[in-house]
Amino acid sequence: MFVSSQNSPPVFKDFTLVMPAVAVGNVGQLAVDLIVSTLNMSRVGYMHTDCLIPMAGNNPYSTSKEDAEELHTPAEVYTAAELKLAVLQIRAPIIQTKSKRFRQQLVSWIKASGFSRTVVLSSSHAYQRDDQQLQGSPLRYLVTPSLLGVSADALKELGWREMERTPAFPGVTDTDAEPRLSIPGGGITKGLYSDSCAEDLPLAVLLLFCSEGDNIPDAFALVNHLNDWLHLLDNQDQAPKNKWKIPTSWSLLFGSGIPPALF
Amino acid sequence: MKPFNLSKSKDFQRCHHLRTGRNQREPDTPINYLKNSSQKCSSWKKCNQKVTPLMWEKQTREVNLLWSPEILQSLTSGNKLQCSDFILAVGHNAASFLSAYVLSSSNWDAVGRASVWNERSRAVAGQSSEDSACVFYRHKDNPSVLICRVTCYIAEDQLFQWAEKVFDCVQHRGLNVTVLSDSSVADYKTENYLSSSSAPFLRSLHTTAFSDQPVCQSLEQPNIVTGLPAAVLNHCQVHCIAAAVYQCYSDVIGPDSVTMETYTPVLTKLGKVMQLVQPPSTDVLSKFVRSTDIQSNLYI
Numbered sequence A: 001m002f003v004s005s006q007n008s009p010p011v012f013k014d015f016t017l018v019m020p021a022v023a024v025g026n027v028g029q030l031a032v033d034l035i036v037s038t039l040n041m042s043r044v045g046y047m048h049t050d051c052l053i054p055m056a057g058n059n060p061y062s063t064s065k066e067d068a069e070e071l072h073t074p075a076e077v078y079t080a081a082e083l084k085l086a087v088l089q090i091r092a093p094i095i096q097t098k099s100k101r102f103r104q105q106l107v108s109w110i111k112a113s114g115f116s117r118t119v120v121l122s123s124s125h126a127y128q129r130d131d132q133q134l135q136g137s138p139l140r141y142l143v144t145p146s147l148l149g150v151s152a153d154a155l156k157e158l159g160w161r162e163m164e165r166t167p168a169f170p171g172v173t174d175t176d177a178e179p180r181l182s183i184p185g186g187g188i189t190k191g192l193y194s195d196s197c198a199e200d201l202p203l204a205v206l207l208l209f210c211s212e213g214d215n216i217p218d219a220f221a222l223v224n225h226l227n228d229w230l231h232l233l234d235n236q237d238q239a240p241k242n243k244w245k246i247p248t249s250w251s252l253l254f255g256s257g258i259p260p261a262l263f
Numbered sequence B: 001m002k003p004f005n006l007s008k009s010k011d012f013q014r015c016h017h018l019r020t021g022r023n024q025r026e027p028d029t030p031i032n033y034l035k036n037s038s039q040k041c042s043s044w045k046k047c048n049q050k051v052t053p054l055m056w057e058k059q060t061r062e063v064n065l066l067w068s069p070e071i072l073q074s075l076t077s078g079n080k081l082q083c084s085d086f087i088l089a090v091g092h093n094a095a096s097f098l099s100a101y102v103l104s105s106s107n108w109d110a111v112g113r114a115s116v117w118n119e120r121s122r123a124v125a126g127q128s129s130e131d132s133a134c135v136f137y138r139h140k141d142n143p144s145v146l147i148c149r150v151t152c153y154i155a156e157d158q159l160f161q162w163a164e165k166v167f168d169c170v171q172h173r174g175l176n177v178t179v180l181s182d183s184s185v186a187d188y189k190t191e192n193y194l195s196s197s198s199a200p201f202l203r204s205l206h207t208t209a210f211s212d213q214p215v216c217q218s219l220e221q222p223n224i225v226t227g228l229p230a231a232v233l234n235h236c237q238v239h240c241i242a243a244a245v246y247q248c249y250s251d252v253i254g255p256d257s258v259t260m261e262t263y264t265p266v267l268t269k270l271g272k273v274m275q276l277v278q279p280p281s282t283d284v285l286s287k288f289v290r291s292t293d294i295q296s297n298l299y300i
Helices: A025-036 A096-113 A143-156 A189-199 A216-230 B010-016 B054-059 B069-076 B092-101 B158-168 B230-240 B259-260 B265-270 B282-288
Strands: A001-004 A016-020 A042-047 A076-082 A087-092 A116-127 A139-142 A203-210 B064-067 B085-090 B108-115 B134-139 B145-150 B174-185 B201-206 B241-251
Touching: A016 A076, A016 A096, A025 A042, A025 A087, A025 A116, A025 A203, A025 A216, A025 B085, A025 B145, A042 A087, A042 B230, A096 A189, A116 A143, A116 A216, A139 A216, A139 B064, A143 A216, A143 B230, A189 A203, A203 A216, A216 B069, B010 B145, B064 B069, B064 B282, B069 B108, B085 B230, B092 B174, B092 B241, B092 B259, B108 B145, B108 B158, B174 B230, B230 B241, B241 B259
Parallel strands: A016 A087, A016 A116, A116 A203, B085 B145, B085 B174, B174 B241
Antiparallel strands: A001 A042, A042 A076, A076 A087, A139 A203, B064 B108, B108 B134, B134 B145, B201 B241
């Protein structure tokens, strides 16, 4: 699944992996775009899999004419070695019948690479929140038991809200159905989280309740939230600090320019 | 494997149960159910022939590559196709361009085809292999040049498979891949509104291993390429094969001679590896431009 683009395979031991889930509003993917663009990360390999719909395009993070014509594929891995950070960016939808297989491929790659922890950036439908979820911040987290042991203090200090278990049939008191974890619109998030719990992988999920629309502010909210924990921007030399760089591919997100004859 | 002719065989008449949903089996399983079940039917005992009815062959989403006997023999003995240039045309205009400017010189042998079934495949009775929607041609004098014309729809879950299977048959060293692809100008995003006079036009994308000069401007952000050209580019990028896609954005749906002529700059590249036909006259081109299908009378 992972194919290195360098001469020698990259070493991921003890790195932190940040990856998006293809979810409502593509918030996770936009947030990852911001991380790669701001930290000037370099591509180290591709995820060559039949589980994603193929697409190709020129360099979405290009800053000059020289690097504009580099081809990019639907799933690629970038690293920032000085931060011990690796990022997997997924640019295409997962083929519906291959979702489970994709999760399995991811889990085995994460295990084989030896990441110290994985953070999944995701989102969930805002309209499917229940009463208790409607209040307060729209950001939630989830953490596998394996990572909880290590990061419990940090998470407590941040004051984050854990994703609630919601009843399966709200308002129906007769049933004895247990409240369960539900992440509608989250794509493979829930499956990946359950698989990681089962495989004892240190994995955290950061998600945001949002709706489809202009999700750029949501992406900023999520990435700032992540930064509060991982402190990715602390080593930035250029001023102003704590500023995320928008990649060049974020243009014309809502279509081409308007024909003047329309008015 | 040849499809089992359902209507003519006496065996089938006895095994009429095949047709019903209840008893449908995987292709290639022998249909002597009696051995495994307790049903009693004396006629079934005689029917132990392996069956791959035409309807079953179509219902799997496998991409099947069917090569000529010579190539098949070469592949099964472990030798991949020696290929220096692979030219792929995706879409009616691209395919017709190659037919008119390259394949009409009759120096080409049809050496294989890909059979792909999906929800958009139309069952056309009596379709011969030459009319097939995905055919491979090889140059008679220069067998290291391979052309493929794809005019059928290949579904999202079949694209990766198509690229893997085709490139598995071809040796990669020194391989140059050129893809001509049709697209609609409605999918092209630009800040300044495109007036109708600018279409059709070409844009290119190439892999890192491609060291030549593309014949047209590179595809600007935030545009992307999807479908078969993207699957081919992904495969070539990951396997370090030199490949270039020339995407033609046209405002005409369907075959059109002006759109076909937009691909002419690519001829300068192709002309280095093979003999090209003199620019065909408008009569020849119009032969490739079919009139609108009768079924599509939406705008009459």
